Amino acid sequence: xxxxxxxxxxxxxxxxxxxxxxxxxxxxxxxxxxxxxxxxxxxxxxxxxxxxxxxxxxxxxxxxxxxxxxxxxxxxxxxxxxxxxxxxxxxxxxxxxxxxxxxxxxxxxxxxxxxxxxxxxxxxxxxxxxxxxxxxxxxxxxxxxxxxxxxxxxxxxxxxxxxxxxxxxxxxxxxxxxx
Amino acid sequence: xxxxxxxxxxxxxxxxxxxxxxxxxxxxxxxxxxxxxxxxxxxxxxxxxxxxxxxxxxxxxxxxxxxxxxxxxxxxxxxxxxxxxxxxxxxxxxxxxxxxxxxxxxxxxxxxxxxxxxxxxxxxxxxxxxxxxxxxxxxxxxxx
Numbered sequence: 001x002x003x004x005x006x007x008x009x010x011x012x013x014x015x016x017x018x019x020x021x022x023x024x025x026x027x028x029x030x031x032x033x034x035x036x037x038x039x040x041x042x043x044x045x046x047x048x049x050x051x052x053x054x055x056x057x058x059x060x061x062x063x064x065x066x067x068x069x070x071x072x073x074x075x076x077x078x079x080x081x082x083x084x085x086x087x088x089x090x091x092x093x094x095x096x097x098x099x100x101x102x103x104x105x106x107x108x109x110x111x112x113x114x115x116x117x118x119x120x121x122x123x124x125x126x127x128x129x130x131x132x133x134x135x136x137x138x139x140x141x142x143x144x145x146x147x148x149x150x151x152x153x154x155x156x157x158x159x160x161x162x163x164x165x166x167x168x169x170x171x172x173x174x175x176x177x178x179x
Numbered sequence: 180x181x182x183x184x185x186x187x188x189x190x191x192x193x194x195x196x197x198x199x200x201x202x203x204x205x206x207x208x209x210x211x212x213x214x215x216x217x218x219x220x221x222x223x224x225x226x227x228x229x230x231x232x233x234x235x236x237x238x239x240x241x242x243x244x245x246x247x248x249x250x251x252x253x254x255x256x257x258x259x260x261x262x263x264x265x266x267x268x269x270x271x272x273x274x275x276x277x278x279x280x281x282x283x284x285x286x287x288x289x290x291x292x293x294x295x296x297x298x299x300x301x302x303x304x305x306x307x308x309x310x311x312x313x314x315x316x317x318x319x320x321x322x323x
Contacts, residue, residue, distance in 0.1 A: 031224065034268040036234035041266075101237060127241045134266040136238055 002145045033134055033153040040150050045122030048099050048107055055122040055141050057148055064174050066095045067142040069130065072106040074138040078155035081114050081148040088117035097121030100138055141169055199235045202243055205210060210250055217246055217256060220273045221263055
């Protein structure tokens with residue numbers, strides 16, 4: 001009996017491995033954030049628009065917030081920018097930006113020309129805060145809970161689709177629990 | 180003539196040295212040696228099949244700078260690897276540490292060897308317990 005069952009079991013396991021490994025939707029570059037469910041890394045940055053003021057974890061404490069890592073050299077950021085503008089207009093939740101490894105004047109031009117969906121953006125010119133947040137490519141978007149934990153990390157440009165499937169349920173759960 | 184040939188031959192085997200790491204070297208050779216060892220073992224997350232030593236992506240550049248800073252602050256190698264794993268996960272290390280899920284990775288070769296060995300032993304035992312058929316006459320010639 002085991003003579004016939006064993007190869008079958010091994011084969012079935014292999015099939016499962018291949019189904020997972022060969023999934024065309026699987027993005028090999030996508031790595032889970034080690035911060036999921038954990039408190040977001042502490043940071044403090046000068047603001048992009050007003051370098052004398054700063055932005056830190058305290059800025060959005062108590063809110064479900066979106067932290068969007070962006071840069072003017074990043075094509076995906078341009079792609080998602082109009083969606084961020086829409087989100088900001090709908091006033092779903094406050095959006096904060098981390099302007100990562102960018103030129104300040106370029107970044108200022110960007111928000112002036114394309115619109116500024118951010119309540120505030122921190123200017124991370126040397127990418128130090130980006131490293132603390134485990135950022136490895138822009139755009140990256142973090143969903144932060146009211147108590148400052150990372151609920152979700154999205155890699156690449158945001159879209160209506162990913163917003164509805166990945167973000168909205170988490171936001172609903174987070175705002176529903178405390179009501 | 181011989182000299183020219185030698186020069187040409189040398190030219191053939193020479194490789195171009197491209198400076199990727201443009202950061203300032205440590206004055207202390209011991210620190211520099213540790214630094215070079217560490218950057219060989221940290222993955223560049225942007226270009227996943229390269230170490231941050233081999234990559235000129237700016238993320239690799241940033242990570243090298245951070246490692247240089249941590250070293251000059253007197254951090255140990257283990258603390259520096261922790262720094263990377265904390266931010267980028269276990270995947271950041273080329274030589275995964277022996278803990279949690281990576282334990283499977285480490286013990287898998289041993290387990291496979293053990294399974295293979297058991298199978299070999301079983302097959303051999305079975306063969307040995309088979310009666311040796313001395314009367315096997317299929318090979319012998321029969322008188323016509």
